[in-house]
Amino acid sequence: MNFPLMPPQASEHAVAYDALFWTITALTVIFTLIVGVMIYGFAVKYKRGSSADRRNAQSHNEKLEVLLLVVPTVLGLAIFAWSAVNFTSVRTPKKDEMELFVIGKRWMWHVQHMNGIRENNEMHVPVGQPIRLTMISQDVIHAMYLPAFRAQYHVVPGRYTSLHFTPTKPGTYKLLCGIHCGTQHSEMVGFVHVLSQQDFDEWLESGGNRYTKADRSMEQVGADLWKEKGCGNCHQGTDNNRAPSLNGIFNTQRTMTDGSTVLANEDYLRESILRPWDRISAGYENTMQAYANSLSEEQVLSLIAYIKSTGSGATPGQGEYEQPVRDGRALDSSSKSTIDIANDRASAGASQAKELTN
Numbered sequence: 218m219n220f221p222l223m224p225p226q227a228s229e230h231a232v233a234y235d236a237l238f239w240t241i242t243a244l245t246v247i248f249t250l251i252v253g254v255m256i257y258g259f260a261v262k263y264k265r266g267s268s269a270d271r272r273n274a275q276s277h278n279e280k281l282e283v284l285l286l287v288v289p290t291v292l293g294l295a296i297f298a299w300s301a302v303n304f305t306s307v308r309t310p311k312k313d314e315m316e317l318f319v320i321g322k323r324w325m326w327h328v329q330h331m332n333g334i335r336e337n338n339e340m341h342v343p344v345g346q347p348i349r350l351t352m353i354s355q356d357v358i359h360a361m362y363l364p365a366f367r368a369q370y371h372v373v374p375g376r377y378t379s380l381h382f383t384p385t386k387p388g389t390y391k392l393l394c395g396i397h398c399g400t401q402h403s404e405m406v407g408f409v410h411v412l413s414q415q416d417f418d419e420w421l422e423s424g425g426n427r428y429t430k431a432d433r434s435m436e437q438v439g440a441d442l443w444k445e446k447g448c449g450n451c452h453q454g455t456d457n458n459r460a461p462s463l464n465g466i467f468n469t470q471r472t473m474t475d476g477s478t479v480l481a482n483e484d485y486l487r488e489s490i491l492r493p494w495d496r497i498s499a500g501y502e503n504t505m506q507a508y509a510n511s512l513s514e515e516q517v518l519s520l521i522a523y524i525k526s527t528g529s530g531a532t533p534g535q536g537e538y539e540q541p542v543r544d545g546r547a548l549d550s551s552s553k554s555t556i557d558i559a560n561d562r563a564s565a566g567a568s569q570a571k572e573l574t575n
C-alpha cells in the first residue's frame with residue numbers, strides 16, 4: 218500500500234521544515250500525554266468512594282507553578298525563534314538564482330523560462346540550482362504550493378510575489394494551488410520535473426520537447442513588443458524632454474514628481490507600463506499612454522525582461538530585489554545587447570554540458 222505520511226523531501230528547506238514540524242508535533246504529543254495521563258490517573262484515584270487520602274488538600278505549589286510558567290515560555294520562544302530562522306532563510310533570495318516566471322489563472326499555471334520556453338501546469342528545473350519564481354495572477358488570488366519543496370506563497374493580481382527554493386532530488390513532484398480560487402480550484406494542479414543539469418540543458422536545447430517551442434527568448438519577445446508599441450519613440454537612448462531613457466533603469470532609485478523616491482523594481486516597471494500616471498518621474502509630464510487593457514501579463518513580463526536586459530542599477534544583494542543571476546553571473550553588463558547576452562548564454566550552456574560529459 219502506497220500511503221506516504223509526508224511528501225518527499227526534495228529541497229534544502231524541506232529538511233529544515235520537517236525538523237521543526239516533527240519537533241512541534243512531538244512536543245504537542247508529549248504535553249497532551251502528560252495532561253491526559255494525569256486527568257485519567259486523578260479521575261481514577263479520586264473517584265467517588267475511593268479510599269484516597271483527601272486531607273490537607275493543597276491550594277497551590279510555588280515550585281510547580283514556576284516550572285509550568287518557565288518551561289512552556291522557553292519552549293514557545295524557542296519554537297518562535299527557530300520558525301523565524303526557517304522563514305527568513307526561505308524568503309531570502311539565494312545567490313545565482315535561476316528566474317522563472319509564473320502566471321496563475323483560473324484554472325492553470327503558466328510557466329515561462331527566460332529563453333522563451335513556455336509550459337502549462339508543468340515546470341522543469343535543474344537539480345541543485347537555486348530557483349526564483351516571479352509570480353503574478355491574471356484574475357483572483359492563487360497560491361503556488363510545492364509540497365515536496367515545502368514551499369508556498371500567494372500569487373496575487375496586480376503585484377509580483379516571489380518564491381525561492383533549491384531542488385535537491387531529481388524526480389517529478391506535485392504543483393498545486395494552495396488557496397481556494399473557484400469551482401475548478403482542485404484541478405489547478407501540475408508537476409515539477411527536477412532534472413539533472415545535463416538533462417535540463419538537453420531539455421532546454423530541444424526547445425522543451427513537446428512543450429511550446431521557444432522561437433524567441435523573453436527578452437526578444439519584449440524587444441519586439443517594444444518596437445511594435447513604439448516605446449522607443451519617447452524612451453530613447455538618453456533622457457529627453459518627453460521621457461526618461463530606460464537603459465539600465467532596473468533596480469535604480471528614481472525620484473518622483475512629489476519628491477519621493479522609488480526603487481525601479483519589477484513592480485514599479487509593471488505599474489509604469491500599465492498605469493503610468495500613478496507615479497511619474499520628476500521632471501516629466503503625465504503624457505504616456507496607459508497599457509492596462511492592451512497588454513497581457515505575459516507581455517508585461519517580456520517587456521520587463523527586455524528592460525532588465527539593458528542592465529541594472531544595483532549589485533546583487535543590495536536593495537529590496539536581488540538581481541537574478543543567470544549562468545552564474547549577474548546580468549549587469551549595461552553595454553551588452555540582447556543578442557550578446559543570448560550568445561553568451563549559449564556558449565556558457567555549451568561549456569557546462571562539456572564539463573558534465575567529460
Ligand SMILES: [Cu+2]
Pocket residue numbers: 321358359360394395396397398402405
Ligand atoms: Cu488557484
